Each structure stands twice: as structure tokens, then as C-alpha cells.
Amino acid sequence: MATKILIPTPLRPFTDKKDAVEANGTTVGELLADLTTKHSGLKAHLYNQEGKLRSFVNIYVNDEDIRYLQKEQTPITSGDTVSIIPSVAGGAPTAEAPATLPELTKDEIKRYSRHLILPEVGMEGQRKLKAAKVLCIGAGGLGSPVAMYLAAAGVGTIGIVDFDVVDFSNLQRQILHSTNDVGKPKLQSAKEKLVAMNPHVNVVTHNAALSSENALELFEPYDIIVDGTDNFPTRYLVNDACVILGKPNAYGSIFRFEGQASVFATKEGPCYRCLYPEPPPPGLVPSCAEGGVLGVLPGIIGCIQANETLKLIIGAGEPLIGRFLIFDALRMKFRELKLRKDPDCPVCGTHPTVTKLIDYEQFCGVQSSTQEAPMSGSTTEISAVDLKKRLDRGDVLKIVDVREPHEYEINRIKGSTLIPLGDIPKRYVELDPSDEIVVQCKVGGRSAKAADFLRSKGFTKVLNLTGGILDWIDKVDPSQPKY
Amino acid sequence: MPETANVQTLRVDSTIDGEIRRHGEETYPHECCGALIGSGNRVTATVALPNTTEEGPRRRFMVRPSDYRLAEQKATELGGELLGFYHSHPDHPARPSQYDLDHAWPTFAYIIVAVANGKSAAMTVWYLKEDRSSFEEGELNGN
Numbered sequence: 001m002a003t004k005i006l007i008p009t010p011l012r013p014f015t016d017k018k019d020a021v022e023a024n025g026t027t028v029g030e031l032l033a034d035l036t037t038k039h040s041g042l043k044a045h046l047y048n049q050e051g052k053l054r055s056f057v058n059i060y061v062n063d064e065d066i067r068y069l070q071k072e073q074t075p076i077t078s079g080d081t082v083s084i085i086p087s088v089a090g091g092a093p094t095a096e097a098p099a100t101l102p103e104l105t106k107d108e109i110k111r112y113s114r115h116l117i118l119p120e121v122g123m124e125g126q127r128k129l130k131a132a133k134v135l136c137i138g139a140g141g142l143g144s145p146v147a148m149y150l151a152a153a154g155v156g157t158i159g160i161v162d163f164d165v166v167d168f169s170n171l172q173r174q175i176l177h178s179t180n181d182v183g184k185p186k187l188q189s190a191k192e193k194l195v196a197m198n199p200h201v202n203v204v205t206h207n208a209a210l211s212s213e214n215a216l217e218l219f220e221p222y223d224i225i226v227d228g229t230d231n232f233p234t235r236y237l238v239n240d241a242c243v244i245l246g247k248p249n250a251y252g253s254i255f256r257f258e259g260q261a262s263v264f265a266t267k268e269g270p271c272y273r274c275l276y277p278e279p280p281p282p283g284l285v286p287s288c289a290e291g292g293v294l295g296v297l298p299g300i301i302g303c304i305q306a307n308e309t310l311k312l313i314i315g316a317g318e319p320l321i322g323r324f325l326i327f328d329a330l331r332m333k334f335r336e337l338k339l340r341k342d343p344d345c346p347v348c349g350t351h352p353t354v355t356k357l358i359d360y361e362q363f364c365g366v367q368s369s370t371q372e373a374p375m376s377g378s379t380t381e382i383s384a385v386d387l388k389k390r391l392d393r394g395d396v397l398k399i400v401d402v403r404e405p406h407e408y409e410i411n412r413i414k415g416s417t418l419i420p421l422g423d424i425p426k427r428y429v430e431l432d433p434s435d436e437i438v439v440q441c442k443v444g445g446r447s448a449k450a451a452d453f454l455r456s457k458g459f460t461k462v463l464n465l466t467g468g469i470l471d472w473i474d475k476v477d478p479s480q481p482k483y
Numbered sequence: 484m485p486e487t488a489n490v491q492t493l494r495v496d497s498t499i500d501g502e503i504r505r506h507g508e509e510t511y512p513h514e515c516c517g518a519l520i521g522s523g524n525r526v527t528a529t530v531a532l533p534n535t536t537e538e539g540p541r542r543r544f545m546v547r548p549s550d551y552r553l554a555e556q557k558a559t560e561l562g563g564e565l566l567g568f569y570h571s572h573p574d575h576p577a578r579p580s581q582y583d584l585d586h587a588w589p590t591f592a593y594i595i596v597a598v599a600n601g602k603s604a605a606m607t608v609w610y611l612k613e614d615r616s617s618f619e620e621g622e623l624n625g626n
Contacts, residue, residue: 009555009565010588044615045589056586058548065548086551088568089536090583090593091514091543092575350537 003031003076006083014041028059029072031082046084056087101127102156108200112154125314126154130200132313133157135222137210137238139190140164141288141298142228142252142305144176149306151194151201155313158194159204159222162186169483173295210234212357215241224312226250226305228298230288232279233360239264239272240357243347250309252301257294257329259301262320262339263308265348269321274342279364290442297329380451382438382463384472398435402450403442403469411469411480413440421446424453433459440465440472442483491621493566493592493608494525502529503596504603507571511601513540516570518554519592522563526592529569530557543582544570567592574598577605579618587611592621 002022007015015021023038025031032053036043048054059066060083066074076082104112104126115121115129132155136143139162150158164186166177174186181189187205194203208214210229219225219241227238227249235253242249242265249264251272264271304325311317324337346353382390390397399416401408408418419427421441431437437459439447444466451464465472473480495503506515506529516534521527532550536543546554546568558565568591572578577597579587587593589611597604609618 008551008588009558010590013590060548085548086588087548087586088516088546088551088588088591089544089586090570090580091536092541092572092580 028074058085120316130156135159138228139186141173142302145302161206232364252305259327261304270341271348436461443468507598514544516544519566569594577607
């Protein structure tokens with residue numbers, strides 16, 4: 001069965017100048033194979049070296065693009081007309097350095113000499129680093145190694161967004177901060193360290209909690225964003241803002257002994273939402289404050305983020321785009337997953353439904369802290385101070401600690417009973433529904449779930465200790481250690 | 484001089500030259516694109532086309548298939564043929580990029596006009612080598 005194939009102008013030299021030729025086949029694939037056998041000069045222009053149709057070659061059966069039919073398996077029936085239609089594309093070089101890269105001073109040349117003798121970096125790469133502007137979200141576990149290595153490497157402008165104060169519990173992993181920084185704003189501590197390390201870099205501090213209101217404005221002056229956040233609402237916010245602004249997101253995250261890293265939101269590559277369109281239900285994935293984290297883990301993952309950031313700037317190597325790296329510190333193993341850009345992605349897909357920043361707390365099902373604050377006289381919650389008053393008054397209260405045994409070992413409320421959250425469903429029968437029960441964990445999240453569960457089983461007198469053991473130690477019993 | 488004898492020449496008169504430059508300046512800082520229609524090696528008309536790239540029009544252009552068909556139709560209507568396409572390089576030299584090469588079609592003339600700070604500058608023409616290995620620069624002249 002001969003089918004007519006319409007040939008576009010630039011391919012006619014390969015079909016004896018004819019604008020239409022005939023070939024045989026029952027599918028588009030067979031037809032094109034026959035066509036390129038008869039007119040072999042067409043092959044190099046229709047197919048790439050891997051034998052796939054080139055992306056800018058469009059094949060239409062009648063008036064339908066075969067991408068929306070069955071691609072090369074699209075059947076051909078008699079009377080069909082097949083057309084080869086070019087997409088014409090091109091553009092200016094993107095990897096080319098801007099015309100006005102800053103010069104390096106003599107001091108800088110000396111400082112960066114080990115970079116300068118790498119052909120992949122060289123003078124031009126180092127000048128690109130000097131011209132680059134990178135924003136670190138957070139100066140914590142991941143932000144510390146990222147900012148330190150970017151500063152040491154000579155990234156000209158390093159922005160840091162943070163609003164936190166250095167706490168003793170940070171020092172186990174947040175190596176930007178030292179013991180005598182406890183109580184200082186993290187931004188101040190970070191800037192002192194980075195400038196001392198390399199006075200040639202400009203450290204810009206942004207004392208703010210990242211939000212949908214300020215993210216686009218904060219990101220705008222920067223070339224690359226490094227996500228070192230520890231919660232889902234901010235992670236989605238960073239991702240979406242990067243996609244909207246077209247800025248790469250050097251992503252990393254850590255939990256217990258496992259870390260992840262990738263580069264999201266580049267022009268060609270997938271974004272965080274291509275991988276995780278929706279956040280996990282709130283509470284399913286505990287934070288590092290609840291679940292713990294090995295101190296060196298953010299060092300390893302943060303260094304990968306810094307590595308990828310430097311590569312993006314100098315344009316060397318194969319970036320971690322479309323690849324998702326998973327690191328297991330206990331087994332000392334790296335795994336790599338392939339990621340594809342999802343055409344249906346709500347943010348970076350072909351028909352995005354999210355085109356501006358949304359309310360990410362709501363999206364992730366997280367209540368904002370103002371809603372969490374205990375109402376006075378609440379019948380479901382009790383504060384540390386009120387609990388102490390009632391115990392002192394001689395009220396009989398059953399205190400149930402739903403943390404893990406290793407947490408209970410560190411500190412506890414005297415007289416409390418330990419039933420870890422995961423054991424509650426099978427051990428709640430040990431509790432007496434006629435007792436007044438106070439459930440408690442580290443900060444109040446897990447115990448709120450335990451309280452909900454107990455109420456669902458008919459317990460009517462359940463109070464959740466707001467702020468958990470930490471609030472208890474702060475306000476009632478400072479003799480105990482905190483973690 | 485056998486080398487120069489092989490150089491392809493594209494004739495573009497001052498009207499056509501002006502149309503391409505004006506289009507590049509109008510869309511600056513984005514890339515413009517359009518079709519070149521004529522016969523033999525003489526461009527007699529241009530068709531400005533929308534830049535439909537989804538990859539950021541400052542550095543990319545794309546002519547979608549429907550506009551390509553339109554350009555071929557227009558060529559037939561005008562009694563000529565589709566000779567190629569033009570596009571602009573905002574704040575970049577008028578030399579083809581690797582991306583241009585990867586997406587090039589044989590026999591077409593590719594005119595590139597550099598637009599620096601909103602003002603058109605150098606204009607060049609390029610042809611894909613038959614083995615797709617690189618572009619060869621042609622000669623533009625206005626006879």
C-alpha cells in the first residue's frame with residue numbers, strides 16, 4: 001500500500017526535488033523506514049544518532065501530530081496523507097559568559113590558584129564564580145557547609161535567609177556556629193565566619209522567615225537558590241518560586257541517617273513537584289527535631305549541594321539534573337533515581353495550574369503557629385504551668401509520655417508512664433478511661449495525635465501538654481537537660 | 484580562489500535588511516524569528532512569525548509547525564519558495580550557537596542579526612553542512 005508523504009522544502013534535495021513521494025508501511029515507523037531506504041539522504045536529518053526521531057521533526061498523519069496518536073506505532077490506512085513538518089528552533093548561546101565578567105585581583109589569583117590550574121575552571125570559571133550570586137535558604141545544618149564552601153570557592157555574592165538564633169542543640173551539626181555564638185542571630189554568626197574565611201565575598205543577610213509574600217522579591221537578584229530547609233511548606237515554596245522565576249534549585253534534605261540531593265527547576269529538567277506533586281500527610285514524616293539526624297549527614301549532603309552549585313556556575317560536568325541522589329549514611333551507599341520532567345506537573349508542566357505562589361502551610365495541611373497556641377480554658381490542652389499547679393494542688397492526673405525510650409532516658413516528667421506513639425493502638429487498653437489523662441511528647445505534635453486517637457476510642461478526659469517536655473523544662477523544671 | 488568560490492551568497496536588499504533589523508529591535512530583549520521567501524538566492528519577502536519557545540525567549544526561539552506550514556503557503560502564494568529563516572541574538576554575537584546547529588535544517592539559509600542594547604548590529608547568514616557537523620558562513624549582499 002503506497003502512502004503519500006509531503007516533503008518540506010529543506011528536505012526536497014534528498015527526494016529529487018519532489019514535494020511529495022510515496023512509501024509503503026502499515027505504521028508511521030514502517031513508512032519512514034521505507035522512505036529513508038528509498039531516499040537515504042533523509043536519514044541524518046530525521047533521526048538522531050540513537051536512531052530516534054529528532055525533537056524538531058514533526059510527523060503528521062493527515063492533520064494530527066503523531067505525538068498525540070500512537071507515535072511511530074500510529075497505523076496508516078489507505079488514503080492517509082503523511083506530512084513531515086519542521087519546527088524551526090535556535091537561539092543565542094546560553095553557556096557563554098556575560099560580556100562583563102569581573103576581573104580577579106592579584107590576591108584573588110593567589111587564593112584561587114588550585115582552581116585556576118583546573119582547565120574546567122580556569123580564569124574564566126573563577127571570574128564566573130566571582131560574578132555569581134547564590135542564595136542559601138537557611139544557615140543551619142545544610143546551609144553551613146554550603147555557605148562555607150561557596151565562600152571559600154569565591155562565589156562573589158552569597159545571600160542567606162534565616163531568622164533563627166543559635167541554640168546549643170544546633171552545634172552538633174551546624175558548623176558555621178560555635179559555642180560562643182549561642183544566643184546570637186544565626187545570620188550574624190554566619191556572616192562573621194564567612195567574611196573571616198574569605199573577605200573577597202559579599203555576604204548579604206536577609207533577616208526574614210521565607211514566605212509567599214517575600215520569596216519572589218528575595219530570589220530575584222540571585223542566579224541559583226540552594227534549598228536547605230527542614231520542612232515541607234518551605235520546600236514547596238522554594239520549588240515553586242524557582243520554577244516561576246526560572247532559577248535552578250540546588251536541593252538537599254536530611255533525616256536521621258538518610259539524605260537526598262538533586263538539582264531542580266532548570267529549564268530542561270524536572271522540579272520537586274514532578275517527583276512529589278503533593279506533600280505527605282502532616283505528621284507522617286517527622287522533622288529532624290523529632291526524629292534526630294546524624295551530625296555529619298548535613299555536611300555530606302550540603303557539600304553535594306555546594307558542588308552542584310559550583311558546576312552550574314562554571315558550566316562544567318554533568319549536573320544532577322533529572323537525577324535524584326539518595327544517600328544512606330549507615331550503609332554508606334549512594335543510589336540514583338532517574339527523574340523526568342512531568343508534562344502534567346502543576347508548576348513546570350506544559351499547562352501549569354500553579355502560576356503564582358500559594359499558601360503553603362495550608363497546602364501541606366500544617367496549621368500555622370497562631371492556630372496552635374493554646375486557648376485559655378481549653379478542654380483539650382494544658383500548659384506546663386497549669387499542669388504543675390494542678391499536680392501541686394494534689395489533682396490525680398495520669399501523665400502518658402508518648403516519646404521513644406531513648407528520649408525518655410534523657411528527660412521526663414516525674415511519675416509519667418512511657419507508651420511510645422507507635423504502641424498506643426495496642427497498649428491504650430492499659431489506660432483507664434475514667435482517669436484524667438495528660439499526654440506529652442517533645443514539643444506537642446506526637447502527643448496531639450495520641451490524644452486524638454484516645455478520644456476516638458472513647459476517652460473523654462484527655463489533655464495534650466502544649467509545648468511538650470521542652471516547655472515543661474523551660475517553665476517548670478529547668479534542672480533537666482534538653483535535647 | 485576555490486574556497487571563496489564555494490561560499491553561498493544570499494541577496495538581501497535594503498528593504499528586507501531593514502525589516503529583519505526592525506523586527507529584532509521590536510522584540511528586544513527577546514529573540515525574534517521569521518521566514519525568508521524568494522527564489523534562487525534572492526530574498527524577496529519576509530514573514531514575521533511569533534516566537535513560541537517555552538524555554539525563555541531571551542535565549543531561544545521556536546517556529547511551531549503550524550507557522551511553518553503558513554510560511555510554506557505564503558511562499559507558494561507569492562510564487563516563490565521558502566529559502567530559510569531569520570532570528571535575532573539579543574546582546575550576543577551574530578554567530579550560530581550549538582543549539583542552532585542541533586536544530587538546523589539542510590539547505591535553509593539562516594540569517595542571524597545581533598541586537599545590542601536594543602540596536603541592531605551585525606547580520607550574518609549561515610548554512611548547515613551536509614554532514615550536520617557545523618555551519619558554513621555565507622555571504623550577504625544587497626544587490
